[in-house]
Amino acid sequence: MNAEAPAPTWVAAPPPASTAPWELDLSGDAADVAPLLLGQTLVRGGRAGRIVEVEAYGGADDPASHAYRGRTERNASMFGPPGSLYVYRSYGLHWCANVVCGPEGSPSAVLVRALSPRRGLSAMHRARPRAVVDTGLCSGPGKLCQAMGITGADDGVDLLNPRSRVHLEPGPSVPACDVLTTTRVGISRAVERRWRFAVAHDPHVSRGRPA
């Protein structure tokens, strides 16, 4: 649909029947892990999209993080093992999805902010009647959850297990020269940290101030 990529570089190697994680190390700091998630595919049932925009959130060191003031009922899954899904409700009506990272017990996560829709486009459009064009389907954290059908019921699932209702699928990593680094959106503290990462020129990236 656009001058995207020179074709997938990863050989299709469907994970064995058992739980067979791949070699994506999510145990590092959120700011280091975040750009690595660009290019991976988020899957839920027949719907799937390539991650094109993310934001890193730390723990006690990050005033903008839900985990800044410690563990609560809401952020409990942020304290789980890397690769867990953390879903929370935003502004009382939207759902937002995160990939938990860092070693288990130390809360940090990467908010998935935008997807390039790949499979199940018709189902996404059905779930998001407001979106007239494909670029409006998953161009925002709340939008992509609505399009994918991700809700609080999915909180805590293991994204690295291909049998999970919601999971990650290996994709080609995005070369550093194609990664745009900026400040996070919608927060009021630690505004200066450039912890937002996006695939340059991708039309599915959400709207947000540059910097």
Next chain:
DNA sequence: CTTTGGATCGTCT
């Protein structure tokens, strides 16, 4: 094009 305000309610102070 940019800016503004309403919706809406769980979570934490």
Next chain:
DNA sequence: GACGATCCAAAGG
């Protein structure tokens, strides 16, 4: 009792 890790429509230039 206040405030959001947002989205959308409507109004203004």
